[in-house]
Amino acid sequence: MSESKSAGMFSGRESQGLVLVVDDEPDVRKVVRMTLEKSGYEVLEAEDGEKAIEEVKKGENSMLLSLIITDIRMPNMNGIDVINYYRKEWPSVPLIVLTGFPDMDMATSMLKHGIVDYLVKPVEAEKLRASVAKAMEQREVRGF
Amino acid sequence: MSDPDRTTIVILGAGKGGTALLELFSRLPEVEIVGIADREASAPGLQYADRLSIPTTQDLLTLIRHPGINLIVNVTGDPDLDHLIAAQKHPETEALGGAASKVLWDLVQHESQMQAQLFQAEKLAGMGTFASGIAHDINNPLYILLAFAENIREETDLATIHEQAKSIIDAGKRIQSICQNITQYARAAKARDATLVEVNTTLDEALKIAQFATILQDLSIVRNYEEHLEVLANPDELFQVFVNLMTNAIHAMEGKGTLSIASWRENGLGKISIADTGHGISKEHLQKIFDPFFTTKPEGEGTGLGLHNARAIVKKYQGELSVVSEVGKGTTFIIELPNSATQ
Known part of the structure; x- marks a missing residue:
């Protein structure tokens, strides 16, 4: 791991990208934030889909949003519905699913829907970072 | 007065053996228990018979001489009593004592162990x-x-x-x-006599387990409890019944709906209802849901023993398990069990 600099909360200039983390557990969001900030990403947090939209609407966030990492079990919404929800709001933002639910069928079906990765908790920091890096590359290829 | 197709029986001895026989016989529609006797007023079988509204007495001879009895079962283990029965019973009454009643008692014990194993097997399969x-x-x-x-x-x-x-x-x-x-x-239910079980905490504990069946689902749960409600049952077995009914309810809703759990007192009974807003059960299925091995789930997903066992457990404690269902609207299961007030 190369952690030459700690990218603090406000590392705007050096930011690798703005990542929205959606999970109903504060400690899970904290863990993901911690992992990604070490690699220079900026992180937004939301506890559910509605809060996610609120959060992204703030300031210039919607312009900067590079990636969404989301759980697929949320109040009023589950599974594929969650994916479709973000797709409708932000069609071009890549999605990574991070869930405690190890389900091959679900993973396959979601990957077919075009998500970048289906990660099952507990996920190693390196694996999460690699997945995020992959999403960022895909984004660049698509010209964002 | 008596139905010719039914066997009328009296049980002598209300210790362990008598109680077990009483429990088994009371479940058989072909058998009518005329009475149970024990010289000890505190014998457990006599209290049990009271709850079943079966006549009890400490006067063994009255029962032995009782007319219209098909069978006397002596489980006192007292060989002298066998002689007394032979001398005092009506000629048409048969008597079972000594080694014969011992074998019967062994069979009952065996049956009860088998049933406990069946309960456990179904639970683990689930x-x-x-x-x-x-x-x-x-x-x-x-x-x-x-x-x-x-x-x-x-x-x-x-x-x-x-x-x-x-x-x-x-x-x-x-x-x-x-x-x-x-x-x-x-864990396997501990074999023990019925004790007073706090219904609401048991319901909440069961809900914690049943909720494991709700992943990726969006259910609301409504609880409406009567405070400090207790019923007479084996707590482990009652827990199993609750989990079973709640899991069924959750599955029936296929993702969306409301699970309502209520407990209340009525006519000296403790009552518990577990209701879902799921797909409901058709009339033809409704008649079969308590049959052993009846299941609508695909092969390998259900044993078909869940509701059968649930009803067997509830009946074991002199309770009733009933169901009301409407296709497209949902299903409600109601458990009735004797509570402390009827003790």
Whole structure:
């Protein structure tokens, strides 16, 4: 791991990208934030889909949003519905699913829907970072 | 007065053997128990018979001489009594004593063990339903725990270390509590007499297990409890019945709906209802749901013994398990059990 600099909360200039983390557990969001900030990403947090939209609407966030990492079990919404929800709001933002639910069928079906990765908790920091890096590359290829 | 197709029986001896026989015979529609006698007023079988509204007496001879009896079963273990029965009974009455009643008692014991094993087997078969849910609920705190522990190895800021250590402990405790819930459910019911069971806490414990079947679902849960309600049953078995009914309800809703759980007192009974807003049960299925091995689930997903066992357990404690269902609207199961007031 190369952690030459700690990218603090406000590392705007050096930011690798703005990542929205959606999970109903504060400690899970904290863990993901911690992992990604070490690699220079900026992180937004939301506890559910509605809060996610609120959060992204703030300031210039919607312009900067590079990636969404989301759980697929949320109040009023589950599974594929969650994916479709973000797709409708932000069609071009890549999605990574991070869930405690190890389900091959679900993973396959979601990957077919075009998500970048289906990660099952507990996920190693390196694996999460690699997945995020992959999403960022895909984004660049698509010209964002 | 008596139905010619029914066998009229009296039981002499209300200890362990008499109680077990009484329990078995009272479940057989072909058998009418005319009475049970024991010289000891405190014999457990006499109290049990009272609850079943079966006549009891300490005067064995009255029962032996009782007219219209097909069979006297002597489980007192007293060989002198066999002689007294032979001398005093009506000529048309048959008597079972000595080695014969011992074999009968062994059979009853065997049957009761088999049933306990059946309850346990069905319960463990159902555990598969919860596997994904349990994995999900453990993986979340496990992730928190591992990630913070990993970070602490390199972290130098003391305040952060303290804060994350606390999160690690909290996550560990959550996993611990999940494991406790699962083991409580999975262990075999302790064989014991009916005791007063606190209904509401048992319902809440059962809900914790049944919720493992709700992963990726959006259900609201409404609870409406009567305070301090107690019923007479084996707590482990009652827990199993609750989990079974709640899991069925959750499955019936296929993702969306309301699970309503209520408890109340009525006519000296403790009542519990578990209702869903699921697909309901058709009339033709409704007649069969308590039959052993009846299932609408695909092969390998249900044993068809869940409701059968649930009803057997409730009946064992002189209760009733009934169901009301409407296709497209939902299903309500109602359990009635004697509570402390009727003791």
